Amino acid sequence: DQQVKQNSPSLSVQEGRISILNCDYTNSMFDYFLWYKKYPAEGPTFLISISSIKDKNEDGRFTVFLNKSAKHLSLHIVPSQPGDSAVYFCAAIWDSGNTGKLIFGQGTTLQVKP
Amino acid sequence: DAGVIQSPRHEVTEMGQEVTLRCKPISGHDYLFWYRQTMMRGLELLIYFNNNVPIDDSGMPEDRFSAKMPNASFSTLKIQPSEPRDSAVYFCATSAYNEQFFGPGTRLTVL
Numbered sequence: 001d002q003q004v005k006q007n008s009p010s011l012s013v014q015e016g017r018i019s020i021l022n023c024d025y026t027n028s029m030f031d032y033f034l035w036y037k038k039y040p041a042e043g044p045t046f047l048i049s050i051s052s053i054k055d056k057n058e059d060g061r062f063t064v065f066l067n068k069s070a071k072h073l074s075l076h077i078v079p080s081q082p083g084d085s086a087v088y089f090c091a092a093i094w095d096s097g098n099t100g101k102l103i104f105g106q107g108t109t110l111q112v113k114p
Numbered sequence: 115d116a117g118v119i120q121s122p123r124h125e126v127t128e129m130g131q132e133v134t135l136r137c138k139p140i141s142g143h144d145y146l147f148w149y150r151q152t153m154m155r156g157l158e159l160l161i162y163f164n165n166n167v168p169i170d171d172s173g174m175p176e177d178r179f180s181a182k183m184p185n186a187s188f189s190t191l192k193i194q195p196s197e198p199r200d201s202a203v204y205f206c207a208t209s210a211y212n213e214q215f216f217g218p219g220t221r222l223t224v225l
Contacts, residue, residue, distance in 0.1 A: 093212055
């Protein structure tokens with residue numbers, strides 16, 4: 001049973017345009033969500049997170065939106081740059097604050113074309 | 115801080131051999147996680163520790179896999195005997211709160 005799903009394995013956008021990566025989850029007990037970026041031959045790096053008490057969190061070009069009723073979150077990258085080309089994982093945590101285990105989605109490969 | 119350190123970065127071994135992967139966590143992080151990444155299954159959590167104590171090992175695939183954390187600055191993941199289906203990238207991650215910080219991974223190939 002996959003509790004965190006990224007239904008789009010890949011996404012391609014033009015440099016300067018918006019990239020929107022989507023993630024759905026099934027467990028209503030998740031209370032903290034994170035996005036990670038992964039380049040080849042490197043470990044995932046933390047990008048941005050959001051608590052379930054918020055519906056938006058912004059950090060520079062990156063914004064994460066959370067729709068609890070739909071159990072859906074999305075990552076917006078504006079404007080997209082070629083260096084953003086990577087695999088993006090969303091992750092969810094249950095009982096945040098106790099550093100429980102992260103449940104990861106399968107990842108979406110983003111390609112930003114110059 | 116140098117971040118999470120893993121060794122070796124690459125390991126090629128033959129079926130039946132013992133493999134030991136090593137991880138040095140970020141100083142002050144009291145949680146340590148071992149993950150495996152494959153094309154088929156994505157990122158899977160194998161086991162995690164809190165203050166050197168194993169908390170959840172439900173992701174360990176079978177008895178051939180074992181993990182230890184003898185002190186706050188070192189952990190090992192051992193596979194004995196190794197099999198070709200164990201070929202994957204193994205990541206160690208550590209955290210002090212919700213955000214986990216990953217090491218560069220060990221790419222294991224079992225022939």
